[in-house]
C-alpha cells in the first residue's frame with residue numbers, strides 16, 4: 145500500500161490543479177469601484193420580476209422601460225429600432241423592438257455589446273409559470289448596464305466607442321438580432337467586434353465559448369480579461385453544433401466576436417428555476433471581471449481605432465491555466481509544437497529501444513491494448529448514459545440530457561475508476577519485472593495519433609495532446625539525466641490538471657448524454673499518467689525507462 149501513497153498524492157495534486165481554474169471571483173459589494181455584482185443584481189431583480197416573453201407582449205413593457213430608464217439615467221441617448229412583425233416557428237407573430245445606446249469614441253470605430261431582453265416562452269407541462277430569465281438573459285442585461293455605468297462616468301474621453309444593443313425575440317429564433325443584420329446593417333458600419341453576453345445555465349464560471357473565425361487578434365484583446373476562462377477546444381466543438389445565439393447573426397455578416405455564457409446547471413435553463421433566487425453573484429462578477437477590462441482596453445488603445453482591427457489570418461489555440469492565466473499561441477505555433485513533439489517522440493522511443501527500456505513487439509501490443517481500452521471507455525460511458533436514460537425516463541441525447549440525478553457524481557466516479565486502470569496495469573507489470581517503457585511508448589504513440597486527428601478536425605484542441613506528450617517526454621528525459629525518478633510525476637500531475645476542467649466543461653455543456661465522450665477523452669492523458677506514476681515510484685528506480 146505504501147508504494148501507492150506517492151502516486152495518490154500526485155493524483156490529488158493534479159485534481160487540485162484542475163479544480164483551481166474553475167474558481168469564480170468573489171462578488172464585489174455595491175460601493176466598490178469597477179464592476180460590482182451586488183449592484184448589477186439590482187437590475188436582475190427588476191428585469192426578472194416576472195416572465196417576459198414575446199408571446200405575452202405586455203410582459204415585455206416593464207423590461208424595456210427599465211433598460212431605457214437606466215441608460216437614460218446614465219446620460220446616454222437611447223435609440224429604439226422597430227421592425228415589422230415576424231412569425232416565429234411556433235406560429236406567433238409580433239413586431240420587434242431593439243433598444244440601443246452608444247458611447248462614441250474619438251476614432252469613430254466601435255465595439256458592440258449584445259444581450260437579449262426576452263425570456264424563454266417554453267413551459268413544461270406541469271409548470272404554471274415559465275422562466276423569469278434571471279440568468280438567461282438577466283446576466284447579460286445586468287452585465288451590460290453595469291459596464292455602461294462604469295464607462296458613462298468618463299464618456300467624453302474614450303478613444304474608441306462602445307455600443308450597447310438589447311435585442312428582442314432571441315428565444316424564439318434570434319429575430320431581433322437578425323432584423324438588425326437584415327434591415328439595419330449600415331448602422332453597424334463602425335463596429336469591428338461584437339461581444340454577446342448569454343447564459344445556458346445559472347451558475348459556475350462564465351465561459352468565453354465562441355469567437356469568430358480567425359480569432360488571433362480577437363484573442364489578443366480577450367487576454368486583457370482579469371479572470372479569463374476559455375478553451376479553444378470549446379470554440380471548435382461549438383462551431384460544429386447547431387446551437388445559435390444572437391452572436392451567430394453578427395458572425396454571419398463577418399464581424400469579429402466573443403461570446404460568454406455560464407453553463408452550470410443546464411437543468412435550470414428555460415425553466416421556472418431560472419429565477420432571481422438561483423442566480424450566482426460569483427458568476428455575475430465573473431462576467432464583469434472578463435468583459436469590463438476587455439471593453440476598457442478596447443476603448444483606450446488607439447490601435448483599435450481603424451477598420452478591420454480584428455482581421456487575422458489564423459486562429460489562436462488557448463486554455464486557462466490557474467485563475468488569471470490564459471495560455472495562448474497562434475495555430476501556426478501549435479503546428480510547429482506538434483511537429484517538434486513528433487520528432488522528440490521518435491528520438492525518445494529510439495533511445496528507449498536501444499537501451500532495452502522498451503521493446504518494439506511489446507510496445508505494439510500495448511498500443512493495441514490502449515486502443516481497445518479507449519473503445520471500452522467510450523462504450524462504458526455511452527452504455528451508462530443510455531442506462532441512465534432508461535432508468536430516469538429522460539430521453540437519451542448526446543448533447544442534451546439534463547436533470548439526471550447525481551449526474552456529476554456518476555461522471556467523476558467513472559473517471560476515477562478509469563484513472564486506476566492504466567496505473568494498476570503498469571503497477572502489475574512493474575511487479576512482474578516487465579519494462580514500463582513499452583507501456584509509456586505505446587501511450588505516447590496513441591496520444592500522437594489523437595494529436596493528428598485533432599489537428600485535422602478540432603485544431604483548437606491540439607494542446608490537449610501536444611502539451612501532456614511534451615511534458616511526458618521532457619519529464620522522462622530529465623528523470624533519466626538526473627537519476628531522480630520522481631520528476632516524471634510532474635507531467636502526470638500537469639496532464640490531469642489540464643484535462644480536468646475540460647472534462648468538466650464537456651459534461652456541463654453537453655450533459656450526461658455525452659458521458660461516453662467524457663470517459664473517452666479522459667482515457668488518453670490517463671494512459672500517460674498511469675505508467676508515469678509507476679515510473680516515479682521509489683521502488684521503480686531500478687527499472688525506470690530512461691533512468692540510470
Ligand SMILES: [Zn+2]
Nearest residue numbers: 280281342343
Ligand atoms: Zn439566452
